[in-house]
Amino acid sequence: MIAGRYDALRERVLQANLALGQSGLVILTWGNVSEADRVAGVFAIKPSGVRYEGMKLEDIVVVSLETGEVVEGRRRPSSDTPTHLHLYRAWEMVGGICHCHSTYATAYAQACVRLPCLGTTHADTFYGDVPVTRALKAQEIENAYEDATGAAIVDAFKKADPQDVPAVFVRQHGPFTWGVDGMEAFEHALILEETAHIAHVQILFGASQTMALGYPNEGKLDKKLLEKHYMRKHGAAATYGQ
Numbered sequence: 001m002i003a004g005r006y007d008a009l010r011e012r013v014l015q016a017n018l019a020l021g022q023s024g025l026v027i028l029t030w031g032n033v034s035e036a037d038r039v040a041g042v043f044a045i046k047p048s049g050v051r052y053e054g055m056k057l058e059d060i061v062v063v064s065l066e067t068g069e070v071v072e073g074r075r076r077p078s079s080d081t082p083t084h085l086h087l088y089r090a091w092e093m094v095g096g097i098c099h100c101h102s103t104y105a106t107a108y109a110q111a112c113v114r115l116p117c118l119g120t121t122h123a124d125t126f127y128g129d130v131p132v133t134r135a136l137k138a139q140e141i142e143n144a145y146e147d148a149t150g151a152a153i154v155d156a157f158k159k160a161d162p163q164d165v166p167a168v169f170v171r172q173h174g175p176f177t178w179g180v181d182g183m184e185a186f187e188h189a190l191i192l193e194e195t196a197h198i199a200h201v202q203i204l205f206g207a208s209q210t211m212a213l214g215y216p217n218e219g220k221l222d223k224k225l226l227e228k229h230y231m232r233k234h235g236a237a238a239t240y241g242q
């Protein structure tokens with residue numbers, strides 16, 4: 001294969017998709033990761049309907065952020081590409097996006113239930129509840145459905161910063177997560193799945209009977225603890241890591 005102009009970006013997107021394929025978050029071809037190169041004005045994304053095993057750099061598709069057209073690669077891009085495009089256009093600070101149908105996160109999405117911040121595992125990554133998107137209008141479902149899904153995600157963050165809570169449940173569908181690059185977007189999908197799993201187990205324990213009635217404040221993490229944990233890893237005064 002002749003070296004392509006976007007090989008470095010495609011390689012990163014390949015590795016993030018392979019990581020997703022091996023993570024246990026997806027079966028078959030479900031799920032996709034993309035990453036944007038803002039300087040080049042493109043993003044690279046998984047091809048549509050291609051298995052993770054044996055996926056190669058040349059399978060990864062490069063799409064223009066301006067036109068939405070494929071600019072490199074012979075495959076058709078993921079069917080969710082218009083959703084990714086919508087988010088990259090709306091949120092300039094986002095560098096990578098991941099979508100999957102992992103079990104617990106998808107259960108929350110299907111139930112249309114926000115994931116409340118119940119503990120510090122959640123607070124380390126998500127600065128508050130993970131929201132659910134609005135319902136799509138019939139017209140949106142009929143025309144440009146995947147783009148409308150992106151619009152609904154953006155609407156869910158009208159009053160919140162998507163960098164503070166880098167995840168959403170698309171109503172009756174599944175989770176989308178994002179980050180500075182594709183690998184971080186994938187890692188946020190992993191964390192979201194684990195956090196949703198923990199919340200589910202907590203409900204089974206009956207640790208908070210009131211939670212089943214709509215998660216009132218009693219069951220939620222103290223605001224000070226939420227801030228403490230989130231700010232240890234994020235922001236100017238972060239102390240976590242090397």
Ligand SMILES: [Zn+2]
Pocket residue numbers: 099100101173174
């Ligand atoms: Zn999906």
